[in-house]
Amino acid sequence: xxxxxxxxxxxxxxxxxxxxxxxxxxxxxxxxxxxxxxxxxxxxxxxxxxxxxxxxxxxxxxxxxxxxxxxxxxxxxxxxxxxxxxxxxxxxxxxxxxxxxxxxxxxxxxxxxxxxxxxxxxxxxxxxxxxxxxxxxxxxxxxxxxxxxxxxxxxxxxxxxxxxxxxxxxxxxxxxxxxxxxxxxxxxxxxxxxxxxxxxxxxxxxxxxxxxxxxxxxxxxxxxxxxxxxxxxxxxxxxxxxxxxxxxxxxxxxxxxxxxxxxxxxxxxxxxxxxxxxxxxxxxxxxxxxxxxxxxxxxxxxxxxxxxxxxxxxxxxxxxxxxxxxxxxxxxxxxxxxxxxxxxxxxxxxxxxxxxxxxxxxxxxxxxxxxxxxxxxxxxxxxxxxxxxxxxxxxxxxxxx
Numbered sequence: 001x002x003x004x005x006x007x008x009x010x011x012x013x014x015x016x017x018x019x020x021x022x023x024x025x026x027x028x029x030x031x032x033x034x035x036x037x038x039x040x041x042x043x044x045x046x047x048x049x050x051x052x053x054x055x056x057x058x059x060x061x062x063x064x065x066x067x068x069x070x071x072x073x074x075x076x077x078x079x080x081x082x083x084x085x086x087x088x089x090x091x092x093x094x095x096x097x098x099x100x101x102x103x104x105x106x107x108x109x110x111x112x113x114x115x116x117x118x119x120x121x122x123x124x125x126x127x128x129x130x131x132x133x134x135x136x137x138x139x140x141x142x143x144x145x146x147x148x149x150x151x152x153x154x155x156x157x158x159x160x161x162x163x164x165x166x167x168x169x170x171x172x173x174x175x176x177x178x179x180x181x182x183x184x185x186x187x188x189x190x191x192x193x194x195x196x197x198x199x200x201x202x203x204x205x206x207x208x209x210x211x212x213x214x215x216x217x218x219x220x221x222x223x224x225x226x227x228x229x230x231x232x233x234x235x236x237x238x239x240x241x242x243x244x245x246x247x248x249x250x251x252x253x254x255x256x257x258x259x260x261x262x263x264x265x266x267x268x269x270x271x272x273x274x275x276x277x278x279x280x281x282x283x284x285x286x287x288x289x290x291x292x293x294x295x296x297x298x299x300x301x302x303x304x305x306x307x308x309x310x311x312x313x314x315x316x317x318x319x320x321x322x323x324x325x326x327x328x329x330x331x332x333x334x335x336x337x338x339x340x341x342x343x344x345x346x347x348x349x350x351x352x353x354x355x356x357x358x359x360x361x362x363x364x365x366x367x368x369x370x371x372x373x374x375x376x377x378x379x380x381x382x383x384x385x386x387x388x389x390x391x392x393x394x395x396x397x398x399x400x401x
Contacts, residue, residue, distance in 0.1 A: 054129030
């Protein structure tokens with residue numbers, strides 16, 4: 001019986017595309033799964049979407065899915081989900097440039113040339129979002145601006161992905177690119193997302209979707225606190241924004257606390273019980289949902305309401321601290337300039353990854369005002385150091401040493 005249940009669980013995981021589940025549980029799974037991608041497989045995709053954390057990729061995927069454009073993230077951790085087991089999909093989505101050394105060889109097995117959509121944002125704004133999101137993950141351990149600055153340095157220095165991978169991502173799919181369309185933050189904001197999706201649907205023959213009352217701007221810390229999943233009288237409930245339920249997201253607030261209920265993903269039917277609007281976060285309405293269809297016993301519903309409200313209140317203090325310590329682009333630049341070696345490393349990385357944007361769309365590159373300010377400060381520092389070295393050399397030569 002136990003083996004049968006395990007088999008059912010594995011089938012469920014495979015159907016859900018959650019291949020990362022196996023990587024830590026089956027020895028050699030990563031290598032085996034990647035090798036399967038070298039087997040012949042059909043090229044069924046119609047478009048490619050390139051993005052990452054902090055550029056609105058979640059919002060774009062959410063609305064593409066609502067338009068029945070069937071986007072599919074093909075990476076799990078640093079590995080490609082086995083192509084031969086892929087579910088039917090139309091969009092090949094890369095959320096990073098993988099560190100997997102065989103990535104280019106694996107993608108070379110894809111041969112169909114299709115349009116590429118690449119989401120762009122000022123690189124310093126991307127780094128800011130990465131730092132602020134990571135701070136939210138571990139907010140219980142951040143007590144001062146000094147702690148926040150140290151976290152920023154650690155992320156820039158050691159994180160494998162800052163999601164500034166414009167050139168790296170394009171290089172991976174260059175052989176299957178027919179043309180490139182760039183999406184800016186303005187193209188996917190609350191005002192312009194409907195028209196952006198309409199243009200996409202017109203091009204590929206999809207039917208444009210209806211739009212929720214939920215903001216498509218996902219930068220707020222508030223929605224990252226959800227879904228909150230709990231059990232009442234043996235029934236499974238969740239409190240969340242709709243998009244995070246649909247995406248199968250996990251709550252991201254204070255992950256360091258290791259509270260299991262905060263890391264659960266919702267993979268059940270969504271039966272809406274009622275909406276909850278939280279003051280100050282009206283653009284991110286919450287839904288109390290149940291895995292079982294109504295009617296729900298009134299006593300169970302009352303307990304669920306109480307538990308939902310209790311969770312909302314418990315997050316307020318953590319959100320307040322996160323908001324107080326969160327970086328803006330300007331304060332992040334100020335912090336980075338306190339660590340010249342790290343700032344220089346980041347500037348070089350930005351220069352490398354933005355090369356393709358400079359070449360293809362210099363007008364977009366010119367709009368990255370925060371990055372221009374940061375790079376100018378780094379250059380001035382480098383020139384100052386160089387000038388001091390030259391002065392010391394000249395002085396030594398004059399003294400005969």
